[in-house]
Amino acid sequence: MPCTVRIASPLRSYTAGAGAVTARGRTLAEVLASLEERCPGIRFRMIDEQDRIRPHLRLFVNSSEARELTAEVADGDTVHVVCALSGG
Amino acid sequence: MADTLWIGTRKGLFSLRTDRAGRRWKLGGPQFLGHVVHHVVQDPREPRVILLAARTGHLGPTVMRSVDRGRSWREAAAPPAFRKAGDGEDARAVQRVFWLSAGHRSESGTWYAGSSPAGLFRSNDGGERWEPVAGFNDHPMRPKWAAQGTPDGEFLHSILIDPRDPRHLYIAISIGGVFESTDAGTSWTPLNEGCAADFLPDPAVPFGHDPHCVVQHPLEPDRLYQQNHCGIYRLDRPGRRWQRIGEAMPRKVGDVGFPIVLHPTNPDRVWVLPMDGRTVWPRTSIEGRPAVYVTADAGKSWQRLDRGLPRTQAWFTVLRQAMCTDGHPRPGVYFGTTAGEVWASTNGGESWRCIVRHLPEIYSVTHAA
Numbered sequence: 199m200p201c202t203v204r205i206a207s208p209l210r211s212y213t214a215g216a217g218a219v220t221a222r223g224r225t226l227a228e229v230l231a232s233l234e235e236r237c238p239g240i241r242f243r244m245i246d247e248q249d250r251i252r253p254h255l256r257l258f259v260n261s262s263e264a265r266e267l268t269a270e271v272a273d274g275d276t277v278h279v280v281c282a283l284s285g286g
Numbered sequence: 287m288a289d290t291l292w293i294g295t296r297k298g299l300f301s302l303r304t305d306r307a308g309r310r311w312k313l314g315g316p317q318f319l320g321h322v323v324h325h326v327v328q329d330p331r332e333p334r335v336i337l338l339a340a341r342t343g344h345l346g347p348t349v350m351r352s353v354d355r356g357r358s359w360r361e362a363a364a365p366p367a368f369r370k371a372g373d374g375e376d377a378r379a380v381q382r383v384f385w386l387s388a389g390h391r392s393e394s395g396t397w398y399a400g401s402s403p404a405g406l407f408r409s410n411d412g413g414e415r416w417e418p419v420a421g422f423n424d425h426p427m428r429p430k431w432a433a434q435g436t437p438d439g440e441f442l443h444s445i446l447i448d449p450r451d452p453r454h455l456y457i458a459i460s461i462g463g464v465f466e467s468t469d470a471g472t473s474w475t476p477l478n479e480g481c482a483a484d485f486l487p488d489p490a491v492p493f494g495h496d497p498h499c500v501v502q503h504p505l506e507p508d509r510l511y512q513q514n515h516c517g518i519y520r521l522d523r524p525g526r527r528w529q530r531i532g533e534a535m536p537r538k539v540g541d542v543g544f545p546i547v548l549h550p551t552n553p554d555r556v557w558v559l560p561m562d563g564r565t566v567w568p569r570t571s572i573e574g575r576p577a578v579y580v581t582a583d584a585g586k587s588w589q590r591l592d593r594g595l596p597r598t599q600a601w602f603t604v605l606r607q608a609m610c611t612d613g614h615p616r617p618g619v620y621f622g623t624t625a626g627e628v629w630a631s632t633n634g635g636e637s638w639r640c641i642v643r644h645l646p647e648i649y650s651v652t653h654a655a
Contacts, residue, residue: 255345
């Protein structure tokens with residue numbers, strides 16, 4: 199099922215500068231796998247080797263924050279990849 | 287061929303290029319602006335190849351690879367990562383790739399990486415795909431060797447490959463100690479006898495030490511030096527007991543610091559840059575007067591080298607990867623500071639001049655031919 203993934207600016211080197219890309223999947227894990235196929239390398243910058251969302255990133259399905267990659271994604275949903283406001 | 291210094295900083299990668307004489311330096315960059323660049327290493331077997339360890343404040347750690355001397359870069363297809371943890375196992379994730387070492391000259395394309403939390407990784411294809419070194423990462427003693435209590439995560443660094451034998455490796459962990467493998471990383475033993483661990487209740491422990499930087503002389507591989515949290519040491523193999531050569535430093539300077547740098551051809555000549563290790567461990571230039579110290583007799587005596595360096599109120603820190611030589615027979619010596627300055631000496635440290643300032647906090651200064 200197609201969805202839109204909105205990409206935070208620190209990750210746009212993987213999307214040729216695009217702020218949104220289309221991906222497919224029924225769960226966040228599937229959507230990220232689809233995204234990785236289109237944009238190799240992007241998943242590991244967001245998700246660690248234990249399948250945990252990295253501490254300074256937040257993932258939302260529409261307006262709900264997803265804490266696990268098992269979160270469901272429906273046709274037409276928007277997945278937001280958000281960088282937490284931190285650093286200096 | 288011009289010399290290049292690669293400057294890895296908390297906010298990106300810079301380069302300094304010069305002619306042989308080192309009179310003029312041209313600053314290049316930034317590349318990877320906003321990335322934390324921990325280490326930049328040229329492949330001595332294939333000098334057009336350079337690897338870089340990077341992350342950003344928000345994104346996971348990775349390795350970048352250049353095959354054209356740093357003009358363009360491509361990310362590793364499989365950056366260093368621990369294996370997926372099984373049920374009940376400690377689920378470790380690489381927070382930063384902290385150290386890179388090119389492999390043995392007989393093993394083209396082989397690289398090693400050290401991470402925080404402490405992990406050892408190997409690539410056999412020039413840094414494109416990385417695999418965990420199970421002999422260390424899954425060693426039953428690893429949770430004890432790599433002290434889990436280090437607030438910022440323990441760092442694995444100083445990955446040394448014996449130039450006579452690709453199966454003979456040393457690694458160092460802050461905090462954890464120095465470890466040796468003679469079977470290409472399958473098994474490991476601690477190598478810390480003689481090193482102090484003043485911060486532990488039992489200072490005579492077999493591991494748990496804090497080596498800041500360990501180096502092995504390429505022409506005399508049985509000669510190791512170590513700048514430790516608790517002193518400067520030398521070890522002549524096959525001996526196993528480190529000798530505290532920092533005892534010969536002036537008492538009011540002490541022998542705490544981060545980097546230790548070898549002369550390329552003279553195994554008895556070593557440079558260090560002492561930091562203030564008193565009281566609350568400020569780790570800044572001692573009394574605000576930075577100085578490099580050199581030994582010409584393998585640590586029996588030390589000479590202060592501060593001509594051209596600030597005479598007062600200079601309170602910078604020089605980190606473990608931020609000092610190097612250029613490898614020439616009469617080598618230039620260079621260091622970068624946490625205040626974003628690079629200092630250079632073209633006469634073995636006799637005199638110094640600042641060749642660039644106003645860079646971000648410097649983590650790494652490495653030479654590329």
